[in-house]
Amino acid sequence: MPGHERAGHGPDSLSDAEFAAVTRLIHRETGIVITSTKKSMLESRLSRRVRGLGLNSLSDYVTVLRGPGAEAERRGLVSAVTTNVTGFFREPHHFKALAQIGKPLVERARSGGRVRLWSAGCSTGQEAFSMAATLLDLAPDIARYDLRILATDIDPVVIETARTGVFDHHSLGERPPPELARFLKDGPQAGQMVVSTELRDLIRFEELNLLPTWPFQGNFDVIFCRNVVIYFDAETRRDLWMRFAARMPEGGMLFIGHSERMDPRLDPFFAPVGVTQYRRTAMKVPVGGAMTRPIIGSEGG
Numbered sequence: 001m002p003g004h005e006r007a008g009h010g011p012d013s014l015s016d017a018e019f020a021a022v023t024r025l026i027h028r029e030t031g032i033v034i035t036s037t038k039k040s041m042l043e044s045r046l047s048r049r050v051r052g053l054g055l056n057s058l059s060d061y062v063t064v065l066r067g068p069g070a071e072a073e074r075r076g077l078v079s080a081v082t083t084n085v086t087g088f089f090r091e092p093h094h095f096k097a098l099a100q101i102g103k104p105l106v107e108r109a110r111s112g113g114r115v116r117l118w119s120a121g122c123s124t125g126q127e128a129f130s131m132a133a134t135l136l137d138l139a140p141d142i143a144r145y146d147l148r149i150l151a152t153d154i155d156p157v158v159i160e161t162a163r164t165g166v167f168d169h170h171s172l173g174e175r176p177p178p179e180l181a182r183f184l185k186d187g188p189q190a191g192q193m194v195v196s197t198e199l200r201d202l203i204r205f206e207e208l209n210l211l212p213t214w215p216f217q218g219n220f221d222v223i224f225c226r227n228v229v230i231y232f233d234a235e236t237r238r239d240l241w242m243r244f245a246a247r248m249p250e251g252g253m254l255f256i257g258h259s260e261r262m263d264p265r266l267d268p269f270f271a272p273v274g275v276t277q278y279r280r281t282a283m284k285v286p287v288g289g290a291m292t293r294p295i296i297g298s299e300g301g
Helices: 016-030 036-053 058-066 071-081 092-110 126-138 156-164 234-246
Strands: 115-120 147-153 166-168 184-186 192-195 203-207 222-225 253-256 270-274 277-280
Touching (some): 016 036, 016 058, 016 071, 036 058, 058 071, 071 156, 092 126, 092 147, 092 253, 115 126, 126 222
Parallel strands (some): 115 222, 222 253
Antiparallel strands (some): 166 192, 184 192, 253 277, 270 277
16 A cells, blocks of 8 residues: 555655665666665665755655656766775786786787777776786886777766876875886875876776667777676676677686676686686677667666
8 A cells, every 4th residue: 555655754765666666777777786675775875866956855856867857867876876996906816817918918019909908897997097007017118009998987977086097095005006106196186196197098988887788899808897797687797798708809808806706607608717817718609699788768777
């Protein structure tokens, strides 16, 4: 009964129907699954948007998400619900592996070849900057060649932060990693550091939802997609990994998060070669095997 559904429902809480509607929208927009056990967390994060927009209640906010012109606010919704935990040289064994596989990639670039790396779900950019620092350590002149890093995230706020390359001292820890220190200088304000143009020139930061069709062509020799699919359901994870497989040459490397595990159904396409490190096999992705989702319209990415 409607009265039961809204029992105890106040300005800082969602009714069962509202919670279901918002979580469906979040899943369609981002692939993230939010269960009923996370209802309080979701209400807390959305309450910040309520205050920021000058609304009176979470119900008013749901009305905004359903109303005309809601597309812009859905970007705000994405920013509110995505988790942006990152750091420079996080999971350092991955960057040691990148240094090893980077040597032949650098040689290929120096010989005139095209080399592309992708930081998918880059947050505020520390992962991509760590990738760039690793490669520049191998070849200080690498910017002269056709080797570049694409760094993407669904959250427009973190992408803007990444583009500036400016970070507070506390985000660097007590002592910056030695691999990074030579690429840092004093930032525009006290307590800030900025990464050098050497690093930024290797990276293109773009806002991107991983679920719809990707607006670019070409393969990637290395893909970092770490601690992203942990929030997806099993089929969305499989779909994304298959799409990665379709965009990687034989021998390409995929790095995933420490708490993530490759779907066994993808064993023919990815061979484990280290801790959460996978090499692309020679198995071709069948036509239609890498499912793609339509670009979401006004009803719901």
